[in-house]
Amino acid sequence: VCIRGRLAFCFRLRNAANMSLPAPRALFFDVFGTLVDWRSGVAREAEALLGALGVQLDWLAFADAWRAEYQPAMERVRSGNLPYRKLDSLHRENLERVLPRFGITSCDEPTLEALNRAWHRLDAWPDVAAGLRRLELEFWIAPVSNGHIALMVALARRNGFVWSAVLGAELAGDYKPKRQVYERACDAFDLAPHECMMVAAHADDLRAAGSAGLRTAFVARPLEYGRGQASELPDAGFDVMATGIDDLAGQLGA
């Protein structure tokens, strides 16, 4: 990546070495895993809510089990077997599927509801808020998450994220990595796909964005699945590799 001042710089193109493109105008962000630490946050919230009822279990394993239901639930929407519904609704179904596996066969409705909203109370990785503030000076920035609008707003207000707008699954009425989610985000900003860059810690998200014509930035989050666990590795095909949102801002000249 070469940088010429703040406004003009070139990227290596994924598929054509030595070609350059103008800077992207918008950056789209994956949120769960890329910007916020869902695993420790869900574990903490579950321990606070269920622990108060006398439950003891492996809270991180519980978070992992709940998250493991995420892709299969979205796949029902992506495949057309279920009309689009907000992620809170899928999380709730998944929660009720997972609790019995941890020996919890009855739970009062207010606790279930509060537990489901654990996903609204997640903390950002420490580099995110300051990095987004730098990027926001130069680019239009938006979450393009599978989380719905209200969930994105809750996380933004908790963590001091500044968004130009909230795009993503709810606007598109479908879930990533379906192509239309990326296309709808570009269209909302009146931009061509090559003017937009998807930022994520997940290769499948970036590969789908790249297939739709967006540029791609991989952010390493080695702790997403916990210490000592495998995390996703970057792919030589991504345009930018970054160690965090602050590093991304630096590499993009912001």
Next chain:
Amino acid sequence: VCIRGRLAFCFRLRNAANMSLPAPRALFFDVFGTLVDWRSGVAREAEALLGALGVQLDWLAFADAWRAEYQPAMERVRSGNLPYRKLDSLHRENLERVLPRFGITSCDEPTLEALNRAWHRLDAWPDVAAGLRRLELEFWIAPVSNGHIALMVALARRNGFVWSAVLGAELAGDYKPKRQVYERACDAFDLAPHECMMVAAHADDLRAAGSAGLRTAFVARPLEYGRGQASELPDAGFDVMATGIDDLAGQLGA
């Protein structure tokens, strides 16, 4: 309106004197006229672009004539005669309808396009940016405008508006004052209509929001149509009457 500290206060209900409700959780804002001065901004941009080509005309009258095509164009969408399209597209059709009336029968495409984007370069009334920053500390805030997402982002970045999300016509796929635009905005924030308040300088917008169950705040903008011209008067049925966004923030305890 009575205020008890910053978090708890009551409003007079529109239709039931002496009933009180908890504070709203979200505020929705009309934008053209309520937050930004479209008339002087469109006149200024038209003079800059067309004046450079040697055109001389009454620039404020031109702005008024262009704006006068706004409601009839949206009505084609509201009535179902035209599928939803972004406001830029309606503005462009209206522009080409209005220019010949001012003696302009040919105009190059780059000038037409730049002129159409005059609506992206409007300035806010002086109380708005600071008022929104106060309100954002206490409430979720969003534009619920007939302008599309990219237009809202352009105006926000130009004027320092801070939004929780961009809601409105593009999300709903229809134009205010159609009921579904207000309902879709409440749903995006996971809120009931009575938890949301529409803020506008236009009685028809507020009456429609009120009919959908939202609370209503009228902001007086006596200069929207120019000095010495009639402007909209408040209606005794609105929950709050304010002289600006700063005054609104004060009345809502923010």
